[in-house]
Amino acid sequence: MDMVADLGASRLYRAPGESSHQQPQRWFNAADITVAHQSSLLKQLNQQRRQELFCDCSVLVEGQLFRAHRNVLFASSGYFRMLLSQGPNGLSDSVNATFDVFSPETFTVILDFIYSGQLDLSSHNVIEVMSAASYLQMNNVINYCKNFIKSSLDISVKDEDSDRCLSISETCSFTSGPGEENSEQQQQGPCSVSPPPALWTRDNSRSQSGFIGKDQDQEASASALTNPNSPANELNTEAEDLQDPHDPLYTLPGAERRRGKGGTKRRAPNSARSNQHEDLDIQEARTQKAEKAEELYATLPQIVGVIGHFNKDSNPIMRFKCPFCTHTVKRKADLKRHLRCHTGERPYPCQACNKRFTRLEHLRSHFETIHQARKLVCRKCKCQVTEETGHVVCEGTRRYRMCTACIQEVGCDNIPMDSLEGTNEEPALLLGVDGEEEGDTKRSWMVNDEDDLAEDSGADLIIQQVDDSDEELQ
DNA sequence: CTGGGGAGGGGGCCC
DNA sequence: GGGGCCCCCTCCCCA
Numbered sequence: 001m002d003m004v005a006d007l008g009a010s011r012l013y014r015a016p017g018e019s020s021h022q023q024p025q026r027w028f029n030a031a032d033i034t035v036a037h038q039s040s041l042l043k044q045l046n047q048q049r050r051q052e053l054f055c056d057c058s059v060l061v062e063g064q065l066f067r068a069h070r071n072v073l074f075a076s077s078g079y080f081r082m083l084l085s086q087g088p089n090g091l092s093d094s095v096n097a098t099f100d101v102f103s104p105e106t107f108t109v110i111l112d113f114i115y116s117g118q119l120d121l122s123s124h125n126v127i128e129v130m131s132a133a134s135y136l137q138m139n140n141v142i143n144y145c146k147n148f149i150k151s152s153l154d155i156s157v158k159d160e161d162s163d164r165c166l167s168i169s170e171t172c173s174f175t176s177g178p179g180e181e182n183s184e185q186q187q188q189g190p191c192s193v194s195p196p197p198a199l200w201t202r203d204n205s206r207s208q209s210g211f212i213g214k215d216q217d218q219e220a221s222a223s224a225l226t227n228p229n230s231p232a233n234e235l236n237t238e239a240e241d242l243q244d245p246h247d248p249l250y251t252l253p254g255a256e257r258r259r260g261k262g263g264t265k266r267r268a269p270n271s272a273r274s275n276q277h278e279d280l281d282i283q284e285a286r287t288q289k290a291e292k293a294e295e296l297y298a299t300l301p302q303i304v305g306v307i308g309h310f311n312k313d314s315n316p317i318m319r320f321k322c323p324f325c326t327h328t329v330k331r332k333a334d335l336k337r338h339l340r341c342h343t344g345e346r347p348y349p350c351q352a353c354n355k356r357f358t359r360l361e362h363l364r365s366h367f368e369t370i371h372q373a374r375k376l377v378c379r380k381c382k383c384q385v386t387e388e389t390g391h392v393v394c395e396g397t398r399r400y401r402m403c404t405a406c407i408q409e410v411g412c413d414n415i416p417m418d419s420l421e422g423t424n425e426e427p428a429l430l431l432g433v434d435g436e437e438e439g440d441t442k443r444s445w446m447v448n449d450e451d452d453l454a455e456d457s458g459a460d461l462i463i464q465q466v467d468d469s470d471e472e473l474q
Numbered sequence: 475c476t477g478g479g480g481a482g483g484g485g486g487c488c489c
Numbered sequence: 490g491g492g493g494c495c496c497c498c499t500c501c502c503c504a
Binding site: 327329330331334337338340341355357358359362365366369370382 | 479480481482483484485486487
């Protein structure tokens with residue numbers, strides 16, 4: 001094979017047996033050759049695995065036996081790296097691993113990915129695959145799952161792009177590195193100088209550039225897949241790598257909040273309603289988000305239970321692991337609560353300012369602080385006031401208290417005072433999902449305290465605990 | 475630029 | 490399992 005051109009890092013080679021005067025010439029890129037070789041090697045290893053040739057590692061998943069090569073597992077999974085490196089060097093005996101925290105079907109997907117670079121994800125298996133990948137410390141698989149979920153749920157991007165909203169029921173298949181499909185594409189001609197990007201193939205044949213190009217994160221991820229030196233492609237050896245806060249793919253809704261909080265805060269409560277179309281889009285997106293979050297929750301119980309810790313008697317303690325991060329909790333209910341920070345679900349809207357919250361207690365706290373002026377502290381001089389001395393001042397939907405002295409100092413004319421005494425206005429209500437008043441339990445934090453509320457009852461404020469879909473209908 | 479305070483969010487845990 | 494409380498942390502605003 002003659003080297004005919006040197007394009008820096010990318011060298012071109014002429015195919016064997018072809019002279020320079022033969023037409024048409026077939027040029028080979030050095031990267032193409034590498035990729036083709038990797039593909040061929042992986043294929044070979046996969047064949048050996050299927051024929052159980054040279055397999056020196058047995059993995060038992062819920063009673064089903066998988067045979068594999070320990071060096072392949074070692075190179076692919078931080079868990080196996082840890083497991084295999086604990087054994088004596090030069091071990092000739094086969095190594096066994098047993099798992100009960102994920103299903104054989106899930107491990108099949110993982111193993112197929114290890115040996116082919118293709119990850120068969122669907123809405124039905126993505127959570128379980130992600131959880132298993134997290135357990136096995138396979139960062140690249142986690143990232144693919146994140147991308148899949150991100151594109152399906154569109155959970156972490158506030159500006160919902162309807163073009164990118166994929167149906168979660170669609171099946172998706174990722175190809176990483178030198179897969180068969182890749183190599184086919186690469187041999188299309190001499191023009192392919194750079195390595196082909198990772199394939200994102202979907203049933204509806206969404207164009208890869210169209211999808212990836214809209215999101216730099218995804219683009220980075222795609223290039224990382226093809227670049228063996230990319231940090232995202234490096235195999236994880238550190239536990240903390242599982243949730244890298246600097247990982248561009250790991251955009252927590254919480255992080256989004258922190259970045260965008262100021263903007264949201266500055267926005268007038270009703271400004272969002274200025275554009276009816278925008279409103280409808282947001283409502284539609286919220287409905288989708290809530291539905292998909294529900295679908296996500298529905299898949300959880302079978303996969304998140306892991307035994308990760310031991311108590312003082314060395315008995316295992318069951319903990320529930322978040323499929324999105326390394327966080328574990330004792331109770332499934334706590335996990336469900338935690339998951340809201342990943343799904344972006346905010347089921348508790350404040351009817352006074354439309355702000356939404358992940359928890360009822362946060363809504364309550366917000367309402368009491370912002371709209372009820374429950375704090376018996378003068379906002380100006382911070383002195384303690386009473387129901388009598390602390391006059392409630394209205395500022396839009398916001399209310400706070402000021403002492404008599406501060407009010408006189410500022411000047412009564414400048415302050416919109418709350419005309420509470422003798423008002424006939426409706427007290428604040430907490431309504432149920434269907435718009436009816438809820439029982440005493442849920443009303444207690446707002447309505448039972450009639451004495452406190454008497455002063456604030458001028459607010460025609462209604463708080464509803466509704467789910468998204470209900471709210472959209474209003 | 476910096477520190478304090480307000481507001482919001484998340485985790486642990488009890489009822 | 491849900492509700493609620495407490496605590497801590499982060500972010501933003503403002504003086």
